[in-house]
Amino acid sequence: MASILVIDDEKSIRNTLKDVLEYEKYAVDVAEDGFRGLEMFREHPYDVVLLDIKMPKMDGLEVLEKIMEDPGDAQVIMISGHGNIDTAVEAIKKGAFDFIEKPPDMNRLLITIRNALDKSSLITETRVLKKKISKQYEIVGESPAIKKVKELIDRVAPTEARVLITGANGTGKELVAHQLHEKSNRSAGPFVEVNCAAIPSELIESELFGHEKGSFTSAYKQRKGKFEQAQGGTIFLDEIGDMSLSAQAKVLRALQENKITRVGSDKDIPVDVRIVAATNKDLREEIQKNNFREDLYHRLSVIIIHVPALNERLEDIPLLAKHFSELICSEYGMPVKVFASDAIEELKKINWTGNVREFRNVIERLIILCGNTITGKDVKAYAHPIFK
Numbered sequence: 001m002a003s004i005l006v007i008d009d010e011k012s013i014r015n016t017l018k019d020v021l022e023y024e025k026y027a028v029d030v031a032e033d034g035f036r037g038l039e040m041f042r043e044h045p046y047d048v049v050l051l052d053i054k055m056p057k058m059d060g061l062e063v064l065e066k067i068m069e070d071p072g073d074a075q076v077i078m079i080s081g082h083g084n085i086d087t088a089v090e091a092i093k094k095g096a097f098d099f100i101e102k103p104p105d106m107n108r109l110l111i112t113i114r115n116a117l118d119k120s121s122l123i124t125e126t127r128v129l130k131k132k133i134s135k136q137y138e139i140v141g142e143s144p145a146i147k148k149v150k151e152l153i154d155r156v157a158p159t160e161a162r163v164l165i166t167g168a169n170g171t172g173k174e175l176v177a178h179q180l181h182e183k184s185n186r187s188a189g190p191f192v193e194v195n196c197a198a199i200p201s202e203l204i205e206s207e208l209f210g211h212e213k214g215s216f217t218s219a220y221k222q223r224k225g226k227f228e229q230a231q232g233g234t235i236f237l238d239e240i241g242d243m244s245l246s247a248q249a250k251v252l253r254a255l256q257e258n259k260i261t262r263v264g265s266d267k268d269i270p271v272d273v274r275i276v277a278a279t280n281k282d283l284r285e286e287i288q289k290n291n292f293r294e295d296l297y298h299r300l301s302v303i304i305i306h307v308p309a310l311n312e313r314l315e316d317i318p319l320l321a322k323h324f325s326e327l328i329c330s331e332y333g334m335p336v337k338v339f340a341s342d343a344i345e346e347l348k349k350i351n352w353t354g355n356v357r358e359f360r361n362v363i364e365r366l367i368i369l370c371g372n373t374i375t376g377k378d379v380k381a382y383a384h385p386i387f388k
Contacts, residue, residue, distance in 0.1 A: 002117050003027040003044065007037030007063065008052040008079070013102070017050060020106055021113075034058030038066055046074050048116050051096075053080035053087065061091060068095040073123045075116035079104055137178040140323045141316035145308040149176065156303050157183035162255070164300045165278040167307030170357030173278040174238065176305055180276055181234040189233025194226050196247075197239035204247045206263050209254075215264020227260050230273045240300070241281035241292060251275075252296045275300065310352040310359055317347050320356065324363040337367050342376030350383060 004026050006017045014030040021028045029044070031037035034055050041049065049067065053060035064076055078091045081102030088099035097116045100109055139150060156163060157180045165173045174193070181191045199207050206216075210225030226235055237243070243251070254260050255275065259268045277300045286292035310316075321339045329336045339347075352358055362383050370378040 001027050002047045004048045005046040006030045006050045009055040034063040049076045073120045143313035143316045145313050153179050161302045163276045163303045165305050169280050170355035171307040177236040177276045186233050192226050192230035193236045195238045197242040201244040209260045211263035212265045227271045234274045237277040240277040241279040248293045248296050255299045310355045314348045340375045343374045343379050346376040346379035
């Protein structure tokens, strides 16, 4: 049941609103002035606040400012018989959801409350999703190698420096990229990921820079590329070592001039993006083989963050097992399963050629096939795709 706080110095208005809203199945509390209203707001997590503007001791706009210092998910609807356009605009600027004149039209008021509750629900859902996503991209581990990675992220993220992330497949390079974005000044902007290895070489330029209608056979309409989509945020070029030389030349120009050109156009488009790249290849070797541009390498590698293989940080396995158990069991809606000490020792004996990605798959398999406590015997039986 949604909860509503009515703050109004007129007793008749308070009582009328309370009766109507309780009839509509809302939980309603009332306060006779701004001071009492603020006390109640700080004691209880209301979904909606109906707030009068003209009140003794503390007027509604001052109460609104106090509420907006820590609003939670609450939406504030201003109600006043002395309002004008300027007052309404000021209230909205200060964070009010809407402004309704007295005496309020009850139908409009109820619709406004429903809309405010919808917005409150969306804010709550967004927060939950962000928390879930944040946990999904959490870098787990306390080994010296991982601590070094985390320290580098904390130092580099607030800057605009370009970062090249290196490491074998499955080590978690994309997690580093996400953390760099989330801890940067661009975190409110988009994070756009491009898997350079998964896009055919003849389409990579269109994917990155977009194209104009009719620029090639299947270009039926104009399309923005990933650089434009990442405007104001971060573009993550994963497996950049697999990018064609022609696309590398255009990426280099984008880095040098902060502008791109769509395929089939001669018009320059300014872009403001931070580039983070990743590769599982030794780019210096690729340069020697003429597969990668040396000038692009130097542009991208202002900061290099190397993500260690799981075999290099076996001491992190207990934390990783616990982390993935909580994550996977939450996804499956089951109680969290625990790993016995002998199970952890058996996990440490495995040669993790697929790194953390392989480790997660094994943990998921164990969670599905084993009991509430996973033992060393379970690990021996199910750690490999072909069960013994």
